[in-house]
Amino acid sequence: xxxxxxxxxxxxxxxxxxxxxxxxxxxxxxxxxxxxxxxxxxxxxxxxxxxxxxxxxxxxxxxxxxxxxxxxxxxxxxxxxxxxxxxxxxxxxxxxxxxxxxxxxxxxxxxxxxxxxxxxxxxxxxxxxxxxxxxxxxxxxxxxxxxxxxxxxxxxxxxxxxxxxxxxxxxxxxxxxxxxxxxxxxxxxxxxxxxxxxxxxxxxxxxxxxxxxxxxxxxxxxxxxxxxxxxxxxxxxxxxxxxxxxxxxxxxxxxxxxxxxxxxxxxxxxxxxxxxxxxxxxxxxxxxxxxxxxxxxxxxxxxxxxxxxxxxxxxxxxxxxxxxxxxxxxxxxxxxxxxxxxxxxxxxxxxx
Numbered sequence: 526x527x528x529x530x531x532x533x534x535x536x537x538x539x540x541x542x543x544x545x546x547x548x549x550x551x552x553x554x555x556x557x558x559x560x561x562x563x564x565x566x567x568x569x570x571x572x573x574x575x576x577x578x579x580x581x582x583x584x585x586x587x588x589x590x591x592x593x594x595x596x597x598x599x600x601x602x603x604x605x606x607x608x609x610x611x612x613x614x615x616x617x618x619x620x621x622x623x624x625x626x627x628x629x630x631x632x633x634x635x636x637x638x639x640x641x642x643x644x645x646x647x648x649x650x651x652x653x654x655x656x657x658x659x660x661x662x663x664x665x666x667x668x669x670x671x672x673x674x675x676x677x678x679x680x681x682x683x684x685x686x687x688x689x690x691x692x693x694x695x696x697x698x699x700x701x702x703x704x705x706x707x708x709x710x711x712x713x714x715x716x717x718x719x720x721x722x723x724x725x726x727x728x729x730x731x732x733x734x735x736x737x738x739x740x741x742x743x744x745x746x747x748x749x750x751x752x753x754x755x756x757x758x759x760x761x762x763x764x765x766x767x768x769x770x771x772x773x774x775x776x777x778x779x780x781x782x783x784x785x786x787x788x789x790x791x792x793x794x795x796x797x798x799x800x801x802x803x804x805x806x807x808x809x810x811x812x813x814x815x816x817x818x819x820x821x822x823x824x825x826x827x828x829x830x831x832x833x834x835x836x837x838x839x840x841x842x843x844x845x846x847x848x849x850x851x852x853x854x855x856x857x858x859x860x861x862x863x864x865x866x867x868x869x870x871x872x873x874x875x876x877x
Contacts, residue, residue, distance in 0.1 A: 537781045537789070541796035544779070548800050552807045559810065566689065568799075568806050570681075570757070573691035574599075576798040578750040578769055579776040580702050581743030583794045586777050587706075588719045588736050589786025590639060590646040595747040595773055597657035598631050599766025602751030604661040607670035607761025610677070617676050624748050631657065632744025636737030654770070661763035669762035673755060681756035691753065695795070698746075702791045715739060719786025771826055772801055778829040801825060 552559045559565075578595050585592045602624050609615040609623065635653055639646040683690045706712035717725040718735045725732055754765050779797035782789030804825065808818050 538793040538796065541780045541793045541800070545796045545800050545803075548803050552803055556807060556810045559807065564806070564810070568802055569689065570691055571806070572798050572802040573695050574750045574753050574757070575769065575772050575776060575802065576695050576795055577698055577753070578746050579773040579794050579798050580698055580791060581739075581746030582770075582773040583777040583780070583782050583789055583791050584702075584715065584739040584742045585646075586719075586774070586782050586784060587715050587786055587789050588739050589722070589784075590736060590739070591650065591774070591784070592635060592646065592740065592743050593650040593770050594631070594635060594653045594657055595743065595750070596766040596769035596771075597654045597661070598628065598744060598747035599751040599754055599769055600661040600763050601631070601657045602627055602748045603755045603761045603765045604664045604670075604763050605761075606677075606752060606755045607673055608664050610673045611670050617674055621752060624752055625745060628744040628746075628748025628751075629741055630744070631747075632741035633737065635744065636740030639740065640733035640736040658763065664763070667763050669760055669764075671760040673759050673761065677752075677756045678759045681753055694749075694753070698749075699791060699795055706791055711735075711738070716787055719788075721787070768822070772798075772822070775822075775826040775829050776801055778832075779825070784830065784834075797829075 578599070581595065582592060605627060606620060606624055609620045610617065615623070631653070635646075635650055638644050638649050642649075681691060685693050706715065714725070714730050714735050717728075717730055718732050722732055725735075750769065751766065755761050758765075776797035777789065777794045778784060779800055780790065780793030780795070782794060801822070804821065805818060808821060813821075
């Protein structure tokens, strides 16, 4: 039992889970409406989209890369979904397949140029953010499209055995992501590439291929986010998804994923997404203005990045201090033997 508790305490998910518990306590104490069943349901629904996108962001960051385009991909896929369903009357299933293929395509573009093209991912995905946003506007000239499909709307607001479908999507996708990272060669290679690229190349890992794959995963997760956004609002708009990339990155970093790569836990990313969503929900319940909500979100992101930057230094100082205390020797004593010359022995030997 003690070993199990120690294992849980040492888990990367322990810190984010404790922070989540603290945020929930503060939210409960500051507003009576937080624990209302409808409010908790709204939190879950709002969290689902960011949490799914954050899976892709976690994979990318684990390889020491960054993706700033998910928000624009949400806008592009949302707008494309609306155009296919309303303007071209494409079947819903075919539309979903095409949108997922679009997600694979944008992921391949990002992955190819950031890995094989050796363009810094921060710069290239910043460029594709603008490109994808512009493409979304071009589809209808920036005009939103409403009333897409009742079946699409049901895919968000429907239930499975009484459980809202977005919860099911999140649980299934996070379970798959966790299992992939923990139990497959591909998952171990992702950690290896982010932990030490040179060593990964030496052992035969195809670094560029791995990095392209994680960008493809991020593209698919963002495309799913766009589909769910369209389903939630039963509409498509080029304005959807703004700021989602920052919230997804913040979710991963708050969950303990290092921006330097090689360290992270996708389950903890889910806790990070919950933390951000709950903070925003509490601000809404207190009728805090949009400007202050944006400021708060920015501060959370800055704090998360700061924690990631300082984590190694603080941990190193604590460990050094602990080891220094352990090396302190006990006071020496003089053991007297009438038949031998007095010798100096440690307290430990006297105890024995």
